[in-house]
Structure formats: structure tokens, C-alpha cells
Amino acid sequence: MRITRILALTAGAAVAALALAGCNSGTPGSDSSESSGALWEVATDVSIPDSPTFERIQSAGKVVIGVKEDQPGLGYLDPVTGERSGFDIDIARWMAASLGYDEDQIEYKAVASANREQAIINGDVDYYVGTYSITDSRKQQVSFAGPYFVTGQGLLVAADNDSITGEDSLTADDTVCSATGSTSIQRIKDETPAQTKEYDTYSQCVEDLKSGQVDAVTTDEAILIGYAAQDPDNLKVVGDVFSEERYGIGLTLGDTALAQFFDDVLTDGGDTWQAIFEKNLGASGVTATQPDVDPVS
Numbered sequence: 001m002r003i004t005r006i007l008a009l010t011a012g013a014a015v016a017a018l019a020l021a022g023c024n025s026g027t028p029g030s031d032s033s034e035s036s037g038a039l040w041e042v043a044t045d046v047s048i049p050d051s052p053t054f055e056r057i058q059s060a061g062k063v064v065i066g067v068k069e070d071q072p073g074l075g076y077l078d079p080v081t082g083e084r085s086g087f088d089i090d091i092a093r094w095m096a097a098s099l100g101y102d103e104d105q106i107e108y109k110a111v112a113s114a115n116r117e118q119a120i121i122n123g124d125v126d127y128y129v130g131t132y133s134i135t136d137s138r139k140q141q142v143s144f145a146g147p148y149f150v151t152g153q154g155l156l157v158a159a160d161n162d163s164i165t166g167e168d169s170l171t172a173d174d175t176v177c178s179a180t181g182s183t184s185i186q187r188i189k190d191e192t193p194a195q196t197k198e199y200d201t202y203s204q205c206v207e208d209l210k211s212g213q214v215d216a217v218t219t220d221e222a223i224l225i226g227y228a229a230q231d232p233d234n235l236k237v238v239g240d241v242f243s244e245e246r247y248g249i250g251l252t253l254g255d256t257a258l259a260q261f262f263d264d265v266l267t268d269g270g271d272t273w274q275a276i277f278e279k280n281l282g283a284s285g286v287t288a289t290q291p292d293v294d295p296v297s
Contacts, residue, residue: 166239
């Protein structure tokens with residue numbers, strides 16, 4: 001998938017985003033379950049021979065999905081309403097619906113990045129959807145469906161900042177913020193003359209950006225798009241990505257039957273994918289197209 005930045009939504013995209021927002025904006029605190037029926041249907045009479053994960057789901061009568069809950073626009077749990085929203089959350093719901101399970105038959109489990117493989121291996125979750133990059137090392141422990149999104153390291157700046165247009169435009173007068181010890185902040189240190197600032201969370205960096213204490217925030221562009229979509233009047237994503245991250249659905253190692261099933265759903269559901277993107281991330285002013293899935297091995 002190639003992500004293209006634009007200064008503003010085209011008229012057609014804006015109309016689509018507003019129409020979707022009328023059902024559900026996808027921003028923190030919104031209730032995606034009410035509008036999900038407009039994007040997908042819950043399947044019936046589903047059969048996936050040779051999938052131990054699907055057999056477990058059928059026995060339990062529910063789907064247990066590992067997710068993130070601190071990433072606006074991607075995977076977010078509103079602490080006040082208890083509602084979940086975001087692109088990853090809707091992808092997870094869409095996959096559950098393809099298996100024949102509606103929202104009231106889903107159990108979400110927040111799993112930290114460092115614990116994802118073990119949660120899948122232990123069977124604590126049936127599958128995981130949460131900015132989970134497909135890598136060769138992870139493929140030794142879990143299987144993947146997808147990718148359902150391709151992104152890379154990007155830059156988030158103030159909406160009125162016209163001097164920072166990408167990695168190559170960073171100068172020694174700029175301060176870039178990211179998570180402590182992240183590969184993103186190390187890349188800025190190694191490849192640009194910019195100063196750096198580090199916090200435990202990206203939200204702290206975003207607050208500093210809004211208050212003018214830093215000039216840019218860097219991490220996976222998909223995460224940055226979520227922040228821009230949450231506050232498009234004050235934030236924007238700029239430049240080309242300068243790495244590649246391929247987000248996949250994490251599954252039990254060797255469950256090729258379920259991986260192929262999810263891949264088929266993604267491949268056949270381009271309109272649904274696009275509607276999910278526009279609903280959750282379209283307001284950021286970034287357009288995207290669905291990536292091709294990798295062959296199941």
C-alpha cells in the first residue's frame with residue numbers, strides 16, 4: 001500500500017468522511033457497534049476445516065481478540081464510556097463478523113507489545129490486531145494474516161508548520177520527540193541533525209507538540225495519522241515514510257487455514273477496508289489504499 005499525503009481532503013473524500021462521521025466518527029468515545037452493520041455483515045454457517053483456533057472459538061461461543069487501547073484512531077478504549085474505537089478495532093470486528101460472531105460475542109484483551117507472542121502461543125487470545133508488524137523473527141513463533149496495513153516511520157507536526165516537510169528537512173534547530181529507547185528516536189539521532197526529546201508515551205510528545213515545546217513527533221505513521229485525525233485543525237502528518245512496517249493479524253503458529261480465511265476476507269473486502277479507513281483515519285487528511293496480502297506459507 002502506498003500512503004499519499006494531501007493538504008486537505010478532496011471534496012469526494014470529505015463528503016465520504018462526513019457521511020461516515022454521521023454514523024460514527026471513529027474518534028475516542030464513539031460507539032462503533034452501532035455503525036458496523038453498514039460496513040459488514042455477520043456471516044452464517046461458517047466452516048474452516050483444520051483450524052484449531054476456529055474450533056476453540058466455536059467451543060467457547062465467543063472470540064477473544066488481543067488489542068491495543070491507547071492509540072487514538074487505531075485501538076482506543078475511552079476511559080469514561082468504556083467504548084472501543086479505531087481502525088485496528090474495526091478490522092478485528094470485521095474478522096470476527098466473518099467468522100459469524102457479532103460485537104456481543106467478542107471479548108477484548110489489552111496485551112502489551114512485549115507480551116503479544118506469548119499471549120497467542122498460550123491461547124490467551126484467538127488472534128491479535130494492534131499495530132503488529134510482520135517480521136521474520138516473529139514468524140518463528142506465530143503465524144500472520146495480511147498485511148492489512150502498510151506504514152512506516154513518519155513525522156507529525158503542527159498544522160501551521162510549513163518548514164518541516166519530511167526527514168530531510170529537519171535541522172539542528174528542530175526538536176523531535178518520540179518514545180524512550182524506540183527505533184524511531186534512534187533513527188532521528190543517527191540520520192538527522194535534529195535535537196531529540198523522549199517520553200514513555202507518544203501522547204506526552206503530542207502534548208509538547210501542541211504547546212510548542214517540540215517541533216515534531218515521530219513513530220509509525222499509522223499511529224501519527226490517528227493523532228492527526230483526532231485533531232486535524234492543529235496537527236498534520238508530513239513527508240514520505242522512511243521505513244516500512246507491515247501490520248498483520250497475529251495467529252497461532254501453523255494455523256494456515258484461518259490465516260488463509262482472513263486473507264480471503266481482506267482480499268474480497270476492498271470496499272469494506274476503505275470504509276473502515278475513512279471512518280477512523282480519513283479526517284487526518286491522508287489517503288491510503290489497501291495492500292495486497294502475502295501468500296500463506
